Amino acid sequence: MTNDPLLTLALPIALGIIMLGLGMSLTLDDFKRVARYPKPVLIGLGCQILLLPLACFGIALGFELEPALAVGLMLLAASPGGTSANLYSHLAHGDVALNITLTAVNSVIAILTMPIIVNLSLIYFMTADQAIPLQFTKVLQVFVIVLGPVAIGMLLKSKLPNFAQRMEKPVKIMSALFLALIVVLAMVQDWQTLVDYAPVVGAAALLFNLVSMAVGYYVPQLLSLNKRQSIAIGMEIGIHNGTLAIALALSPVLLNNATMAIPAAIYSIIMFFTAALFGLWVNWRHGDELKEEEPEAQAG
Template identity: 35%
Template sequence: MLLDVALPLSLAFIMFSLGYGLTFSDFGRVLSMPRAALTGVFLQIVAVPVVAYIALMIVDLPPALEFGVMILAFCPGGVTSNILTKIAGGTVALSITLTAVVSLLSVVTVPVLASWAASTFLGDAAIEVNVTSIGVSMFAITAAPALIGLLVRFVAPDFAQRTEGAVSGIAVVLFVIILVAALATNWDMFTANVGYLGPVLIGINLVLLIAGVLISRAVGLKGPDGICISIEMGVQNAALGITVAGLIAGQGGIPEFAVPAAVYGITMYIVTLPGILALKAIFGKT
């Protein structure tokens, strides 16, 4: 029971921290950089699930883990993607915009796509996904806290700037706790499948990083924009993936569907930063 309450509350605070670092002008950048923003949004919502789906057609995982991989793929970029973008020399303003916009859109896209994935990968054991209920729950624990954080920053910008570091620090700690709880709850499944699941997730991560840069270049975007889009594709909101898995299972606690998100929440940082720095060295800033 404690976990059922703590998990959504932790995600809500993480999303509050996301909104706490935003301003209304971040959403306006969609109009000022439409090609980059639309490319990033399209790749996150469409290309990431497609890459995950193709990977699952190639490898053989238990149905529950396949469903979990797809849930993860439907999630928006992670809350730390902005920091990684800055470190890698990407366009930070674009990263902030994509994280904000796709996170809000996910209230609609995640429940709908998860419903399709449940019937596709779980077969006769498919769980009925109540799209409306999941959407409302996601709004309550993702969009609403982010909007509250945004409003707090708008009303008290000086206070928000002074406390943003502390809020972000707490969010990181909660994120780590969520990952540990998800793995501990499903430890037997994790240890039994990590030899297969780990390489699959790392492979998906690498493909997304490379695809983000190459597609960005193909549509005429500059190097820093491509690096940003690449990171946004490769860094998923693992905490949201774990929470959505719990909402779908509806049985309390953290289900086995959450294992891929928990594992990816660790491997994505190990892969993404060196991967992006390598891409940056190869493609430069042109």
């Protein structure tokens, strides 16, 4: 299915536009904040990089997912937080500065961690003739494809801030359109697999989403972070960059497997509803406390 010329053309364009938009939302201060407030950033990254893949592995085994679907779910777990987490965190009175920093840092770290997690998943779930590990040259391609547009976006924001601000909305619209095109093409050409596995994959994706938000919200509190920081981390690791996972799964030069894109496509729909409910719940439970924390809250 990934031999479709339209899909082959749309994938790098979509990913490039999305990463360009991410770059235009970041500054060098977002990375420098790690040195000033290391504890919440390290806790968030620990939840994202260590706890989530372990939880996802257990869910994939528990649901006895077909090998390609299991790898697809693990690919999603390895992907960094999506930029929508910033908006949901803001609406839920989370620490948005922490969200932005986590998105920035994890987008870079994920370039190194994703190939490791995906390769281990391929080795475990797939048979020897099915597994096509991500070789160094392919990892390098991902590095350029992902970080190149991010760097360009950051440069535009630094040198042409007014232009970057004007382009923010058009870039988001273009990103959404290209993502919709990719998902439609992928699902149409792998429709039978989607129909066959949607119920079990949907249940696994929903459970993984709920576990992600629970880990992101409760683990930071156990480690003495405040509610706003915990909300930020919960949103950050609950809202994954499904577009990146879909692009890596479908890309002809990378995994080239439509079935692996199905968990990320389903998750990308589920997460926006659960994130909204999560935001409503924490504000209903802790609204007054969040208002007291807000004036003095920092990224650390």
